[in-house]
Amino acid sequence: MHYPLNTPLGRMGVQTLEESPDRCVASIPVAGLRNPLTSAPTVAPLAMLVDHIGGLVNHYRRADDEWTVSSELAIELTPHALDLITATPEVPVVATARPFGPKGTGSLGLCELAHGGRLVGTATVRSFHIHAPGHLVAWPVDSTGGTPPATLEDRMSVQVAEAGGRSAVLRQLPDPVINNSIGIVHGGVSAAALELVASAALSDGSGDGSGDGMRTASLRVNYLRQFRGGAESRYEARALRIGRRSGVADAQAIGDDGQVALVARLTAYR
Template identity: 55%
Template sequence: MAYPSNTPLGRFGIETLEQGPERCVATIPATPLVNPLSHAPTIATLALLVDHLGGLINHCRRGPGQWTVSSELSLEVVPDAVDVLAATPGAPVLGISRPLGRRADDALGLCELSSGGQPLATATVRSFYIAAPDTVAQDWPADAEGVAPGPTLRELMTLDVGETGGAATVLLQGEDAALNNLVGVVHGGISSMGLELAACAEVNRDAEGAPYRTASLRVNFLRPFHSGAQARYVADRLHRGRSTGVAEAKAVGSDGRVAMLGRLTAYR
């Protein structure tokens, strides 16, 4: 299943090959992209695939009249993931998700990502079940006409670099309906990418020598994240040593409220 280009999944080329309560399979192109803040290669798109697959396997286990809301995402990345992606531009990253344990009021999905047979990451997504909202769309909209965004991550995600104030890294999330989920707020995979980009850039800010590469990302979804106005990702560095760095990032919606929290660990 391919998705219209005016959806978050379609914009990044995700295709779902299989979906059901026992297994979901999807791919995303291993397109070399760079962080708009640090200009270094990034693994941020892996978070989008994980959010899709982990949420989907949990969604496929819902009961009648139920809907799912993701509450946590955890991503663990192999040390050479950036190199693997760079070596196979355009090749698909394959993701497979399965249920982990039995479902209750919440459920846990386990994901494994690889490219060309080489492992890239393992991840989990936790979702909880609610009554299906009356306003939720049942399917993605038909493909829209218009000019497609440029090829950079900054253009694809409608991002802009904010003023740091010298103490934090800020990435602005512009308003773009093509980045929204079926409920009409920024897709959780897109916003998880924003947290990764801001946090990784903050770890590397003013650093000398080899770059720090994302090793793990933990995201908590607190409330819907609305783009536009002053919507932004703000990252603060907690630690940077010879080999490791840790940063926290938050997604602040257009209403000024913190919608998501992320913690990133990076290694040289």
């Protein structure tokens, strides 16, 4: 399934290849996409793919009067994931998701990520089943042609506010195109942005002053409350530790109201 460019999935180039209650498959292109804070190749778009496909397999377990919202997202990548992806950027990353365990509080979807037939990671998405809200926004039906914006910054409607040192900040601009069906920033977009700021916070100020070669190994995100783009909406990250071989950073999404909406921890290795 191809999505219109004026939807978050279409903007990010996601395609759903297969969907059923037992198995969902989707892909995302990563060719030429770079972290706007560091200009380095990035795995951040994988968070968008995982949130979509893991959430979709959980969504199939809802009752007729229920909806699903993400509560947790976790990604674990192999040490060579970024190298494989950047070596053949024209090949999309494909995610396969299956339900794991019974439906319940925090229903769990289990995902495998592959690139060119080689596994590059695993991931999980937990979803709450809630009563279907009465304010669902219908997906737009126009703007199906063309291609997504060239840069990741434009695809996600973010803007660099602070870079360098042991912290990083991205602004989340208000843009209905990156909102989900309940009118808030799509969970995959916000998770990807948290990866961008957290990995950027680890890119400078290591023991030798360079931070070169730090690769994201794991990203864990908790969704605390609704997050909307706005004049003061932003993603912030700070490095907790940068060592010779590994680094850890915390990140959060803060809304216009000053409330923390999402939190994340990223671990990276050289």
